[in-house]
Amino acid sequence: MQQDGLILELQQGNEKAFERIYQLYSESTYGIIFSIVKDEGIAEEVLQDVFMKIWNNASSYSPDKGRFFTWILNIARNASIDKIRSKSYKNKKQNLKADNFVDILEHKSNFSATIDAIGIKKYINILEPVCKKLIDFLFFKGFTQKETAEELGMPLGTVKTRNRVCIQKLREIVA
Known part of the structure; x- marks a missing residue:
């Protein structure tokens, strides 16, 4: 199945297409998230949130606005930034070691x-x-x-x- 067909099936609510997209993009998406949050547990949590957003908002993706992978990365980046700006994250990370910076x-x-x-x-x-x-x-x-x-x-x-x-x-x- 070509990527365009896979995306279309995702937009139509096909769970198999969603699973395939997760297989194709989860590793690189996790890398982006981890580079921002710098915590494996939080990165995994944000990754799950990102893929829920992909599933719930698939209809908002338009190839006219950019590549599908770029759309996913924007969701991941925004979710990661939201997480590190959250009060719970800041409280958890108050005592980070200097090497994290x-x-x-x-x-x-x-x-x-x-x-x-x-x-x-x-x-x-x-x-x-x-x-x-x-x-x-x-x-x-x-x-x-x-x-x-x-x-x-x-x-x-x-x-x-x-x-x-x-x-x-x-x-x-x-x-």
Whole structure:
């Protein structure tokens, strides 16, 4: 079954199609979630939530708006960010060790896995270091612009402007 047919069957409520989509996408989706929440148990919980959202909102996917995998990753990213911004998560993570905050760009393992999973590594690597850092914080770690400004020691307005410029550069590279 081709992907378009599989997606159509999912949108029609076919459970077998949903199972196949889970088999195809759960591992890479889990990788994205884990790179944000950094906790296996929470990542598994968010993964379940993400696939429930996929099942419940399959009809909202439109190929005109982008690739199916990108749609899934946006759901995963948003669910992960919602989770780490939740009060229960913050209370649980109050006493994290410092190594959880090591910049993943410098160690590259999580960042490379994340950007490889969504197929944009070759594009991200072309960008200048400040863009890599901003994209890492804002999109892969789920930081707000204010949190990113504090982490990088930049004025908030500079983060906002550079983010727009970096995303525009990424769009031009990908196009």
